[in-house]
Amino acid sequence: MKVKETSLPGVLLFEPQVFGDSRGFFMETFRQADFDKALLEYGQNPVTFVQDNHSRSCQHVLRGMHYQEMYPQGKLIRVLRGQIFDVAIDIRDGSETYGRWFGQHLSEENKLQMWVPPGFAHGFYVLSDIAEVAYRCTEYYMPESERIVAWNCPKLAINWPLGGEPLLSEKDMLAQGLA
Numbered sequence: 703m704k705v706k707e708t709s710l711p712g713v714l715l716f717e718p719q720v721f722g723d724s725r726g727f728f729m730e731t732f733r734q735a736d737f738d739k740a741l742l743e744y745g746q747n748p749v750t751f752v753q754d755n756h757s758r759s760c761q762h763v764l765r766g767m768h769y770q771e772m773y774p775q776g777k778l779i780r781v782l783r784g785q786i787f788d789v790a791i792d793i794r795d796g797s798e799t800y801g802r803w804f805g806q807h808l809s810e811e812n813k814l815q816m817w818v819p820p821g822f823a824h825g826f827y828v829l830s831d832i833a834e835v836a837y838r839c840t841e842y843y844m845p846e847s848e849r850i851v852a853w854n855c856p857k858l859a860i861n862w863p864l865g866g867e868p869l870l871s872e873k874d875m876l877a878q879g880l881a
């Protein structure tokens with residue numbers, strides 16, 4: 703697994719080694735020791751994943767930008783099918799990079815994984831007909847603690863590669879921008 707820093711400190715990209723042969727391919731998608739080493743190398747605290755999620759969305763769906771106020775979740779995101787534009791926003795109080803975002807195309811082709819540390823908001827926009835997204839979380843889902851920042855907050859000015867009007871859940875539609 704190769705690890706790359708991004709332009710937003712804390713957010714990391716993981717690129718698995720893919721072993722292709724006449725049958726198809728094989729890859730390790732997570733290895734605890736390598737992940738621990740990467741976090742240590744980039745000065746982050748060790749984490750434990752406690753929940754695995756899988757969602758399926760159609761083209762132009764935008765989910766986000768979500769975070770949990772209490773029990774902030776770190777998330778390790780990958781795409782099983784299709785392509786998304788995945789975005790993390792630093793919303794940690796007092797952070798030097800507060801309000802900055804980073805976006806990356808994740809797809810079944812590039813097999814990249816994005817690490818979104820606890821304290822960041824997260825969301826994605828679906829570019830392909832269908833996208834299946836799988837992610838591991840470091841805290842359990844706590845709906846009462848869930849907060850949402852509007853995907854189109856002018857202060858964030860996220861440069862979404864929109865190919866059509868985003869399809870949002872009702873709660874994402876009602877979200878406010880960053881205070």
Ligand SMILES: Cc1cn([C@H]2C[C@H](O)[C@@H](COP(=O)(O)OP(=O)(O)O[C@H]3O[C@@H](C)C(=O)[C@@H](O)[C@H]3O)O2)c(=O)[nH]c1=O
Nearest residue numbers: 755757765766767768769775777824825826842843871
């Ligand atoms: C996120 C989540 C939802 N649910 C339920 C609640 C609801 O009835 C249904 C759909 O929930 P949502 O509309 O919140 O799903 P969704 O909009 O896909 O929420 C997700 O968005 C991405 C961007 C993230 O980063 C995730 O952490 C999560 O917030 O699933 C769970 O049971 N456990 C969970 O962990």
